Amino acid sequence: MQVTIHEQLVDVVLFIGARRRAAEAKGRHEEVKLWRYVWLLDDFVRVTGQVYRFEDSLRRELSAERPSISTHLGDHEGTLAQPVMDLLLETLDETPEPEQKQHVRVLIALVNFLAETGQLDEADGFVVNRWDYAPVAIAHFSNPEEAQAWMKSVAEPPSPVRILIGDEYFQFWYMREDNTRGMYRDYPIEPDLEWLTARGIPPETPSFATRVEAEAWLKSHPAHPYTFVAIAGEHYFAVHHPWLKRHSLHHVASTLEAWEERKRLVELDTDQETEDPSEGAGE
Numbered sequence: 001m002q003v004t005i006h007e008q009l010v011d012v013v014l015f016i017g018a019r020r021r022a023a024e025a026k027g028r029h030e031e032v033k034l035w036r037y038v039w040l041l042d043d044f045v046r047v048t049g050q051v052y053r054f055e056d057s058l059r060r061e062l063s064a065e066r067p068s069i070s071t072h073l074g075d076h077e078g079t080l081a082q083p084v085m086d087l088l089l090e091t092l093d094e095t096p097e098p099e100q101k102q103h104v105r106v107l108i109a110l111v112n113f114l115a116e117t118g119q120l121d122e123a124d125g126f127v128v129n130r131w132d133y134a135p136v137a138i139a140h141f142s143n144p145e146e147a148q149a150w151m152k153s154v155a156e157p158p159s160p161v162r163i164l165i166g167d168e169y170f171q172f173w174y175m176r177e178d179n180t181r182g183m184y185r186d187y188p189i190e191p192d193l194e195w196l197t198a199r200g201i202p203p204e205t206p207s208f209a210t211r212v213e214a215e216a217w218l219k220s221h222p223a224h225p226y227t228f229v230a231i232a233g234e235h236y237f238a239v240h241h242p243w244l245k246r247h248s249l250h251h252v253a254s255t256l257e258a259w260e261e262r263k264r265l266v267e268l269d270t271d272q273e274t275e276d277p278s279e280g281a282g283e
Contacts, residue, residue: 005055015103040127049158061109070115079124134225135188167248190259
């Protein structure tokens with residue numbers, strides 16, 4: 001059975017983790033930093049929905065006996081891309097196991113992919129400023145109809161990715177193998193909102209009469225990545241989406257209420273799955 005690109009990337013992440021732990025055990029702090037960096041480059045490709053795009057590039061690179069190195073790496077001297085590539089090439093030469101070598105070749109291809117597509121600076125910004133990023137959404141739609149039209153019209157959509165419909169996160173997915181696609185409601189910010197509100201909303205929260213006023217203020221005072229504002233006396237959780245150049249605004253009380261309901265349903269489903277299927281069979 002052929003291994004999918006998603007399975008390959010899962011194996012690669014496990015490989016990175018093992019190498020990073022080995023470097024930590026030996027006190028190689030610089031190497032630990034480089035393995036963390038390449039892990040975040042992998043994460044950048046995932047959250048921006050470029051898994052299949054990378055797969056196309058990967059097929060070409062893995063067909064060569066010896067990995068080639070992008071000539072564009074030298075254009076990004078401010079990043080760790082070149083030291084990471086040096087580490088990967090050294091690891092490739094020192095690793096005897098064919099399966100482990102394959103993982104290294106995938107990572108070399110990933111760095112090359114970002115360099116060849118001119119994304120290394122953007123990816124480096126994602127790594128360096130990761131604490132200023134909310135869960136990444138790659139597109140915004142005003143309503144579900146717009147999102148559905150986009151989902152059906154794009155021949156090869158980014159996947160898997162989060163999108164915004166209004167102020168709500170949705171997870172979009174597309175499977176190249178059978179051209180299926182869909183989306184469902186996602187809850188990536190609710191745990192952070194729950195944690196922050198449990199510690200108390202700051203008393204000096206900026207207050208506005210309308211959403212338009214709040215959005216105008218947020219443009220010049222962007223959240224990093226979250227902040228609270230009050231609109232018409234109600235508290236809202238502002239989430240900054242720098243790639244979309246906008247903020248989403250989440251009504252605190254109703255968002256937390258929906259999150260509690262979501263957790264209750266998940267817990268109910270979990271309880272049902274763990275019940276003994278034979279229970280009650282003799283009744």
